[in-house]
Amino acid sequence: GAGVSQSPSNKVTEKGKDVELRCDPISGHTALYWYRQRLGQGLEFLIYFQGNSAPDKSGLPSDRFSAERTGESVSTLTIQRTQQEDSAVYLCASSPPGRGYGSEQYFGPGTRLTVT
């Protein structure tokens, strides 16, 4: 079946502009996650949606970052007033229902964001 999809695949923006990144999870997956990977670095957790529960926003680095999810489908990550340190690959993952303590997460191809 179709995997996690993300758009755009690449985004170049000027410092100070807002950007929106989109994620389409695998059909039937109830949980959706956003991570960030800076060049040469590990993955940093940003935000997690599980069904109708309040999202876990504990990884968002500043109030310039926000995310929404419609039901159990598409999610949008918005970065306002982008800064050069926001340059990274933004990865979305989804996981199926099942284990309460963290089931297997499947990643999309990512969006490479470059802030000039």
Add this chain to the structure above:
Amino acid sequence: QKEVEQNSGPLSVPEGAIASLNCTYSDRGSQSFFWYRQYSGKSPELIMSIYSNGDKEDGRFTAQLNKASQYVSLLIRDSQPSDSATYLCAVTRNQGGKLIFGQGTELSVKP
């Protein structure tokens, strides 16, 4: 102390050898453990998950978990040049599903 630690490598092994990748974690509440493979310029790909102490085998891959020692490892038997990638260890606690990743170990398999 980092929450999840891995040797950054590079780890170089000859083709056909066993590659051994190690990971330690600091949170004793961690319940789920995963290994991802990440090729350069690509997103992480899940290759193994393990939840209980002991070994779990899947093809050429074996994951080993020792919760008492807070240690998880990945063995790759009969290593192939196509296994050359960065291997990421990730763990989760039981309250939520967010993954805490190590920095990854770069593996190079020489023909």
